[in-house]
Amino acid sequence: MHDKTLAELARSLEAGEFSSRELTQHLLGRIDRLDGKLNSFITVTYDQALAAADAADKARAAGEADLLTGLPLALKDIFCTQDIKTTAGSRMLDNFISPYDATVVEKLKAAGTVSLGKTNMDEFAMGSSNENSHYGAVKNPWDLTAVPGGSSGGSAAAVAAGLVPAAIGTDTGGSIRQPAAFCGITGLKPTYGRVSRYGMIAYASSLDQAGPMARSAEDCALLLGAMAGHDLRDSTCVARGVPDYTEELDTPLAGLKIGLPREYFGDGLDPQVEAAVRDAIKVYESLGASVREVSLPHTHYAIPAYYVIAPAEASSNLSRYDGVRFGHRCANPADLIDLYKRSRAEGFGDEVKRRILIGTHTLSEGFFDAYYKKAQQVRRLIRQDFLDAFEEVDVLMGPASPTPAFDLGAKKDPVSMYLQDIYTIAINLAGIPGMSVPAGFAGSRPIGLQILGSHFTEARLLNVAHQFQQATDWHRQRPAFAEENA
Amino acid sequence: MALEHADVQRAAHLARLGLTDDEAARYVDDLGRILEMVDMLQGLDTEGVAPLAHPLDVTQRLRADEVTESDQRSCFQRCAPAVENGLYLVPRVVE
Structure with missing residues (x-):
């Protein structure tokens, strides 16, 4: 059961063939046995999960x-989840129980899904390795x-390890x-404003967006359909109908125009990652797509611009x-200023403090x-680069990350960690949607192909990713860790 | 733009973040390297480019000026560290 897709x-x-209760019990048992080695969950909600599974079985009957x-x-x-701890990976919120559900949580509950718990993450979503979590x-x-990558590292690891078929992340x-990309699963960051941010703990409000992480593009399509939509409680959430994202999955790709940004294949790109991405492009050519080089001239300004805008919003x-x-509140504050300063000094971790200070x-x-x-x-120039490119091509493709997953503890210097996001960060500044789909391996470590589209073209991206997954089986590979412990 | 110890302590105070002198010294290095990377922006000509605050060209939605929220004080105060009679407790501010 644990290596199947949602579909x-x-x-x-x-x-x-089995009930939701049986499936839920099976996965909860795997979490119990295996997650000690991964640390992908912060909170496992056994009782609530089984109650939701029973309700689902009843509804089906x-x-x-x-x-x-x-x-x-x-x-x-x-x-935020009502009555269940929500920590954002921080000591600051170690005791926080939200009085309400996030809109995304509310919508997924209404769709009948069964949440198994809350996954580990870099503190307040600040990080690219999931090493910045108060929970390890x-x-x-x-x-x-x-x-596993970050900040949604717990979500990615849990899906890859067969602890849960899908998880919700933020980007x-x-x-x-x-x-x-690092965990060999399929993930989608929707257009800014596509999914409500209400109840999603804010890091950088003009960049944050929630999206699905799963084992196939088809599963991402199913989840996005349930998560997306207008929400009066988030003034940046757009009033725009939600299409059936599964409808276009089977559209043939003949005639698709793919652009390869020259700047995404330059210095610093691992040769194995480049080879896997170029092989994936060949698959697309065999499916009838045409490929041309394009330029996103301001690419190298994206990380510097991001590390002004995101910390400013975060502070x-x-x-x-x-x-x-x-x-968190410090013990025995001398006065109000001491209360603020010590509560925050004790509650926040190193990377969060760094970004608040910047x-x-x-x-x-x-x-x-x-x-x-x-x-x-x-930021405007960066967005314009993408708008200009999408005048010429339908989608852009390149690597999701310049390297495969790096070793735990390998990046001690914050700037070297930030540079890891060279191919992903501009997308948030521009507000466009992007996906990563499994496209090969460097040794045992997965490689992700990134697919980008213009604003609100999620259905097209999902179609392009799904067609690749009909022609390849990278997304079907499972780590030995999941199988040895079947 | 070089960063000095006093800049870090000033930012820490503005952000109400307690830092020891040792911690501040470490952040001078870290933040200095981050700002050095950020300084690359200064080399780009942005004359006449309007700042972009939000990735979509949308305007803020307005709604009728009506009361829509109910009183949920006791619910919201359940997660507060210290309350009494519906009030948040903090150290004495006025002597």
Whole structure:
């Protein structure tokens, strides 16, 4: 059961091969046995999961089952869940129980899905390796000495290890696509505004977006359909109909115009990653697509612009953690300033402090124009690069990450960690959708092909990814870790 | 733009983040390297380019000025570290 896709599990449930309770119990048992080695979950919700599975089985028996009824998934611990702890990977929120559900959680519950728990992540989604979690690093199931990527590393590792068929992540600079690439699964960051951010703990509000992480593009299509849509509680969530994302999956790719950004194949790209990506492009050519080189001339300004804009927004967003209304509070504060300063010093980890300090500095008097305003101007140029490219081609393709998963502890210097996101970060600045799909291996470590489209072209991206998965079986590979422990 | 110890302590105070002198010294190095990377932006000509605050060209939605929220104080205060009679407790501010 544990290596099937959501679509396959849905058919099995419908055919009565097993119940949602049996499936849920099986996966909870695997989490119990295996997650000690991975650390992909922060909280496992045994009782709530079994109750939801029973409700799903009952609905099915009454003939009221929908497409996703009874299907298990996991939620990155950044989504607020009523009555269940939500930590964002931080000591600051170690005791936080949200009084409400995030819109995404509410929608997935309404669709009949069964949440098995909350997955590990880099603290407040700040990181590319999942080593910045208060709850400890997550291991990559393909190689326990490697990172799973981040910040949605727990979600990616849990799906890859067969602990859950799908998980929900968030992506501010690559946090869905890079861990999906490192763990050999399929991940989609939707267009900014496609999915409500209500109840999703904010890191950088003009960049954050939630999306599905699963074993196939088809599964991502099923989940996106359930997650997306207008929400009055998020003023940046767009009022735009949600298409049936599965409808276009089977559209043939003959005539598809693929652009390869020259800047995504330059210095610093691992040769094995490049070879796998180029092989994937050949598969597309064999499916009738045409390929041409394009240019995104401002690519190399994306990381610098991001490390002004995201920390600036973060320093503002994280000012809410004051030790007064919720979250960690220091013992015996001398006065109000001491209460703030010590609660925050004790509650936040190193990388979060670094970004708060950078953001506060760049927004402070005398620096604003040189940093923040400049970065926002550059952001427009970066978005324009993509808009210009999509005048010529339908989708862009390239690597999701310059290297396969690196070793745990390998990147001690923050800037070298930031440079890992060279191919993913511009996409968030531009607000466009992007996917990572499995496209090969470097030794035992997976490689991800990134596919990018213009705003609101998720259906097209899912179609392009699905057709690749009809022609290849990279997405069907499972780590030995999952099989040895079957 | 070089960063000094005083800049880090100033940012830490503005952000209400307690830092020891040792920690501040370490952040001078880290933040200095990050700002060095960020300084690459200064080499790009952005004359006449309007800043982009939001990736979509949309305007803020308005709604009728009506009360839509109910009083949920006790629910929200369940996750607070210290409350009394519906109030959040903090150290004395006014002597």
